[in-house]
Amino acid sequence: MATVPAWLRALVATGLAAVLIASYVLALRLTMDETRLDATTTANDRDRLLAIIHGATLLVAAVAGFLAGRWAGRSGLAYALLLLAVMIVAMLVVQLGSFELACRGHNDLVRHWQC
Secondary structure, eight states: OOOOOHHHHHHHHHHHHHHHHHHHHHHHHHTHHHHSOSSSOOHHHHHHHHHHHHHHHHHHHHHHHHHHHHHHHSOHHHHHHHHHHHHHHHHHHHHHHHHHHHTTTOOOSSSOOOO
């Protein structure tokens, strides 16, 4: 089996992480109206939707990382763990960052917060 150059492995991992983060933020933006609490949406509905988005994003990250690692050569678990760690940190940064901005007057960036 031919080895994949290190620069190409790094480019693939970086590209996958960028696509996954962008997809996560896009999913949050597209479902922002459904996560706003009003007469038709309860907190349970909102939490269920957000759990599905987060769970699906982490599942896709793990599978994509494993497949990319197998393509790069017998390191599927390493790539899966790498992308999972990157996505967990990115999710934390997006959620905490949007909360801090919401409490300073810039609400509804990726979800509606109540400060």
